[in-house]
Amino acid sequence: EIVMTQSPATLSVSPGERATLSCRASQSVSSNLAWYQQKPGQAPRLLIYGASTRATGIPARFSGSGSGTEFTLAISSLQSEDFGVYYCQQYDNWPPWTFGQGTKVEIK
Amino acid sequence: QVQLVESGGGVVQPGRSLRLSCAASGFSFSNFGMHWVRQAPGKGLEWVAVIWYDGSNKYYTDSVKGRFTISRDNSRNTLYLQMNSLRAEDTAVYYCARGDYTSEWKLSDFDYWGQGTMVTVSS
Numbered sequence: 577e578i579v580m581t582q583s584p585a586t587l588s589v590s591p592g593e594r595a596t597l598s599c600r601a602s603q604s605v606s607s608n609l610a611w612y613q614q615k616p617g618q619a620p621r622l623l624i625y626g627a628s629t630r631a632t633g634i635p636a637r638f639s640g641s642g643s644g645t646e647f648t649l650a651i652s653s654l655q656s657e658d659f660g661v662y663y664c665q666q667y668d669n670w671p672p673w674t675f676g677q678g679t680k681v682e683i684k
Numbered sequence: 685q686v687q688l689v690e691s692g693g694g695v696v697q698p699g700r701s702l703r704l705s706c707a708a709s710g711f712s713f714s715n716f717g718m719h720w721v722r723q724a725p726g727k728g729l730e731w732v733a734v735i736w737y738d739g740s741n742k743y744y745t746d747s748v749k750g751r752f753t754i755s756r757d758n759s760r761n762t763l764y765l766q767m768n769s770l771r772a773e774d775t776a777v778y779y780c781a782r783g784d785y786t787s788e789w790k791l792s793d794f795d796y797w798g799q800g801t802m803v804t805v806s807s
Binding site for chain 2: 608610612614618619620621622625631663665667670671672673674675676677678
């Protein structure tokens with residue numbers, strides 16, 4: 577099973593600032609990585625797939641990068657609606673599909 | 685638009701059973717693999733099970749093998765999760781999610797999610 581590790585656990589950011597989230601895989605997942613956003617009381621929403629492709633309707637301020645074992649999600653200018661928990665997920669080697677433990681982005 | 689609506693959650697005693705349903709609309713249900721994903725209170729996301737578009741293949745996370753069964757009725761556009769021998773550690777919000785495909789038609793990410801249904805296992 578591929579283990580996904582996210583850092584930091586919590587990121588405190590002021591609105592308008594840039595946020596950078598990291599995700600590491602225990603073995604190479606090529607570019608088979610997705611990012612999801614989850615707000616309190618809501619279902620997760622797909623943001624990025626293929627490590628760097630934005631899903632339908634996702635604003636350009638969200639960008640993904642990386643391949644192999646190291647990945648980054650960047651939010652260029654944080655908006656109030658961007659606060660929540662972000663999860664990475666690998667789909668290179670399944671089952672199981674595995675998620676990171678999440679990074680909480682909170683208001684500074 | 686794509687809609688996934690889960691139902692069937694509730695409070696159940698340990699050892700008992702529960703069946704969850706996920707009603708799909710807005711897309712060709714029979715063309716997509718479908719997943720169940722759960723989230724324990726205050727915890728992260730855990731993949732539970734997947735079923736192929738035609739029901740021909742099914743996979744489960746180790747902790748539910750032999751207790752949970754995923755199935756689908758393509759004529760009713762509905763996904764199911766039969767949960768038997770429930771344990772306290774199965775307490776979670778259960779989401780159904782549509783499986784996306786890579787360009788090589790391999791299952792990939794989860795592109796649409798339902799709102800979830802809460803399952804509480806407690807005596």
